[in-house]
Amino acid sequence: MTAQLNPRGDVAVLVPAAGAGVRLGPGRPKALRLLAGEPLLVHAVRRLAAAASVHTIVVAAPPAEVEAVRALLAPVAPVTVLPGGAERQASVAAALAAVPAGPEIVLVHDAARALTPPELVESVAAAVRAGHDAVIPVLPVVDTVKEVGAGEVVLGTVDRTALRVVQTPQGFRRAVLTAAHSAAAGDPLTDDAGLVEKQGVPVVCVPGSEYALKVTRPFDLALAEHLLAAGA
Numbered sequence: 394m395t396a397q398l399n400p401r402g403d404v405a406v407l408v409p410a411a412g413a414g415v416r417l418g419p420g421r422p423k424a425l426r427l428l429a430g431e432p433l434l435v436h437a438v439r440r441l442a443a444a445a446s447v448h449t450i451v452v453a454a455p456p457a458e459v460e461a462v463r464a465l466l467a468p469v470a471p472v473t474v475l476p477g478g479a480e481r482q483a484s485v486a487a488a489l490a491a492v493p494a495g496p497e498i499v500l501v502h503d504a505a506r507a508l509t510p511p512e513l514v515e516s517v518a519a520a521v522r523a524g525h526d527a528v529i530p531v532l533p534v535v536d537t538v539k540e541v542g543a544g545e546v547v548l549g550t551v552d553r554t555a556l557r558v559v560q561t562p563q564g565f566r567r568a569v570l571t572a573a574h575s576a577a578a579g580d581p582l583t584d585d586a587g588l589v590e591k592q593g594v595p596v597v598c599v600p601g602s603e604y605a606l607k608v609t610r611p612f613d614l615a616l617a618e619h620l621l622a623a624g625a
């Protein structure tokens with residue numbers, strides 16, 4: 394049976410957490426790497442569970458760590474844990490298949506975005522509830538962007554006024570995400586909105602949060618430690 398948080402909530406959150414974390418360097422799978430003494434996944438799930446609209450959380454864990462992740466999350470929140478896939482898309486599809494009847498809004502959220510505030514979860518869900526089929530949190534690009542060619546020689550300066558950096562949670566009407574993943578098996582696209590875009594569904598942006606940074610490289614982990622120490 395799928396564990397529930399708030400039976401009156403209308404949001405299921407899928408948490409792909411099965412990645413290795415190659416860019417973070419050698420060690421345990423990234424979701425289990427420690428941030429202030431607790432795994433990134435624990436930080437992420439605690440914040441998701443604090444969002445009032447969340448009915449269900451489904452975590453796609455590294456296949457060899459499913460039991461360990463169940464034990465780790467049991468004291469944090471009622472969560473369903475299943476094995477993830479070799480690619481992020483497969484992990485999300487596996488989690489989506491386990492969502493029980495009920496929630497009609499589905500959010501997909503990286504375990505690696507461990508400090509994402511519950512308020513961002515609610516604002517993405519609210520935009521889907523308001524009628525958008527697909528919603529992504531974004532930030533503006535704050536640096537000048539260059540396009541380069543062979544030998545790292547600059548070809549030109551990119552107009553960044555229309556560029557956005559994309560975060561999670563990404564929110565979808567359930568039927569829209571299900572259709573996109575049914576058509577997407579094995580698609581190497583890095584985010585779920587990309588799959589939905591391929592279906593011709595409009596994707597709408599809402600303001601993201603600096604705290605929703607993705608822990609990707611060692612510097613990000615150090616930054617997250619500082620943010621947590623400062624009260625994030």
Ligand SMILES: Nc1ccn([C@@H]2O[C@H](COP(=O)(O)OP(=O)(O)OP(=O)(O)O)[C@@H](O)[C@H]2O)c(=O)n1
Nearest residue numbers: 409410411412413414415416479480484504505
């Ligand atoms: N087969 C995979 C690959 C990734 N993810 C998850 O997708 C999220 C975003 O991926 P990313 O930050 O790129 O994580 P990794 O793939 O682990 O990173 P790397 O590319 O450095 O190995 C992470 O929470 C990661 O655990 C997953 O569930 N299953």
Ligand SMILES: C[C@](O)(CO)[C@H](O)COP(=O)(O)O
Nearest residue numbers: 503559560561583584585607
């Ligand atoms: C989904 C994502 O977090 C949006 O920014 C991202 O695409 C995950 O994959 P990446 O390979 O680390 O870009």
